[in-house]
Amino acid sequence: MAVNEQEILAGLAEIIDEIAGVPADEVTPDKSFVDDLDIDSLSMVEIAVAAQDKFGVEIPDDQLKDLKTVQDVITYVHKNVS
Amino acid sequence: MRVPKPAAGARILSFGGYQPGNVVTNDDLAAVMNTNDAWIRSRVGVASRRIAGPDETVADMAVAAAGKAVAGSGVPVSDIDLVVVATCSAESLIPNVSATVAARLGIAAPGAYDLNAACAGFCYALASASDTIRAGTARHVLVIGAEKMSAWIDPADRSTRIIFADGAGAAVVGPVADPADPAGIGPVVWGSNGGIADKIHIKDRKSFLFQEGQAVFRWATTELHPTALAACERAGVRPEDLAAFIPHQANLRIIEALARKIGVPRERVADDIINAGNTSSASIPLALARMTERGELVSGMPVLLLGFGAGMCYAAQVVTVP
Numbered sequence: 001m002a003v004n005e006q007e008i009l010a011g012l013a014e015i016i017d018e019i020a021g022v023p024a025d026e027v028t029p030d031k032s033f034v035d036d037l038d039i040d041s042l043s044m045v046e047i048a049v050a051a052q053d054k055f056g057v058e059i060p061d062d063q064l065k066d067l068k069t070v071q072d073v074i075t076y077v078h079k080n081v082s
Numbered sequence: 083m084r085v086p087k088p089a090a091g092a093r094i095l096s097f098g099g100y101q102p103g104n105v106v107t108n109d110d111l112a113a114v115m116n117t118n119d120a121w122i123r124s125r126v127g128v129a130s131r132r133i134a135g136p137d138e139t140v141a142d143m144a145v146a147a148a149g150k151a152v153a154g155s156g157v158p159v160s161d162i163d164l165v166v167v168a169t170c171s172a173e174s175l176i177p178n179v180s181a182t183v184a185a186r187l188g189i190a191a192p193g194a195y196d197l198n199a200a201c202a203g204f205c206y207a208l209a210s211a212s213d214t215i216r217a218g219t220a221r222h223v224l225v226i227g228a229e230k231m232s233a234w235i236d237p238a239d240r241s242t243r244i245i246f247a248d249g250a251g252a253a254v255v256g257p258v259a260d261p262a263d264p265a266g267i268g269p270v271v272w273g274s275n276g277g278i279a280d281k282i283h284i285k286d287r288k289s290f291l292f293q294e295g296q297a298v299f300r301w302a303t304t305e306l307h308p309t310a311l312a313a314c315e316r317a318g319v320r321p322e323d324l325a326a327f328i329p330h331q332a333n334l335r336i337i338e339a340l341a342r343k344i345g346v347p348r349e350r351v352a353d354d355i356i357n358a359g360n361t362s363s364a365s366i367p368l369a370l371a372r373m374t375e376r377g378e379l380v381s382g383m384p385v386l387l388l389g390f391g392a393g394m395c396y397a398a399q400v401v402t403v404p
Contacts, residue, residue: 040125042335045300061296 003081008055008074015050019043029071037070047073057081086218091258091266092211094404095157095222098150099371100143101132101249101358108244115240122244127334131247131359133232140172140250144183144228147250147367152187152224155254162254163220164193166211168203168227168363170392171234172196183226193220200282201330201391202272203227203363204251205399208387209270211255226252227363236290245333246291247359251367265382265402268317271309272397275301282392302336306396307343310388313398314344317384321345325383325403326373330390331355331365340388362391370403379403 003011013024020039033039039047044067048059051073057080059067067073107130108119122128134143144167152159167180180194199206204227211223228250235242258266278301281294310329314321321327327346329337331354341351354369361368366387373379383403390396 041296042125042299045296046303046339049300049304061294061300064296 003055003078005074005078008077009070011054012051012070012073015047015054019046019050027070029069029074031070032068033070034068051077055081088218089216089257089259090261091263092215092255093258093266094208094401095254095256096151096154096404097367097371097374098147098152098154098252099250099368100146100150101368102134102138102143104133104135105130106133111244115238115243117240117244125335126245127337127353127355128244128359129356131357132249134230134248138230140169140228140230141179141182141186143230143248143250144179144226144252145186147228147364147371148183148187148224148226148252150371151252151254155256157222157254157256159187159189162189162192162222162224164211164214164223165189166195166197166207166223166225168197168199168207168225169229170198170200170203170362171229171231173230173233179228180226184224189224199363199389199391199395199397200393201332201360201362201365202389202395202397204366205270205387205389205397206272206395208253208255208267208401209272209397209399212267212270215255215257221257223255224252225255226250227365227367229362229364231291231360231362234284234291239290241295242291242293245360247361249358249361249364249368251364251369251371253367253370267402268313268319268400270397270399271312271316272395273309274396275394279393281394299333299336301394302332302390303339303343306388306390307340309396310340310344310386310398313388313400314386317400319384319400321386323384324350324386324400326350326352326379326385327388328352328366328369328373328385329388331358331369332360332391344386346386363389374403
């Protein structure tokens with residue numbers, strides 16, 4: 001599945017809206033999950049699981065802790081998507 | 083050689099629950115550590131929990147819960163052949179809790195053993211009790227989940243102290259005489275994943291409980307619902323026909339995520355954790371006892387139990403409300 005970063009952002013925004021109730025248009029690459037979007041560690045796990053279902057990219061817990069911003073997730077998914 | 087005459091089935095006859103009197107609110111915790119009510123509620127869903135006194139033992143709580151269950155069952159103690167206590171927090175390993183509890187309840191010389199499947203313990207014990215009765219090895223079995231988790235929690239560890247609590251729940255299990263009687267305890271679906279057992283552990287008797295919250299959350303919300311659905315399938319009960327879903331009261335967010343995946347509406351899901359905390363093996367029978375007392379569950383209703391926890395042990399079964 002070839003996806004570009006814009007498509008990953010759109011997909012991620014949908015997931016974050018559903019799980020954390022953050023409106024999709026507030027999910028921009030520079031946003032920090034914890035500081036800007038008020039997303040806690042358990043919601044991050046839910047987002048990672050949903051992202052795996054959507055993009056087919058597993059984000060293990062030891063990687064997840066290093067993904068601080070929306071752009072970090074986009075880059076990780078983009079790099080690992082097959 | 084003769085072998086026992088099997089019973090047609092086994093069913094739960096009664097429940098009993100016990101919680102210590104000492105209520106610890108989120109504000110009480112906020113006074114002694116860096117946390118607050120809103121934070122705790124949003125992370126784990128607990129508003130208050132009960133913590134045993136320094137001299138209150140696992141056996142004390144087990145006796146209190148089991149006494150109610152035995153009284154409610156109408157079964158004379160002389161007809162109870164086996165006592166099983168599911169616990170992972172006993173003060174010492176010898177003697178076991180179950181023999182002590184049996185003696186204190188006046189049950190003379192039953193089989194007695196403790197079972198450790200951590201937070202899945204009650205479902206494991208219930209399955210073992212059901213099979214023991216079906217096999218004809220015991221007439222009635224007293225099944226208890228009893229825990230003093232607070233004894234194994236680091237008072238300075240916010241992540242575990244806000245969740246775990248103390249208490250006990252019990253059930254008397256007896257035979258179903260008529261094979262046509264639909265009441266009973268459905269087939270258990272159980273398993274474990276020792277490969278990731280380090281995610282919840284107590285290193286040794288001088289250590290406190292450690293839990294890797296994110297990993298446990300991921301495991302519980304992604305790998306357990308097939309077990310619950312399989313238990314429904316094996317019992318021949320559709321998830322939409324369940325009167326209630328009573329998962330181990332681990333964390334309200336895990337509970338709600340599981341309910342969504344299984345397809346049980348929120349109003350039929352046990353949320354005893356809000357005012358009981360996570361009492362490990364006691365959480366399911368405590369929730370059952372409370373829901374029965376409040377009239378939320380009526381005799382004959384099918385409910386789904388799902389226990390899961392350390393070892394990464396899990397078990398599910400559908401049971402009929404007594």
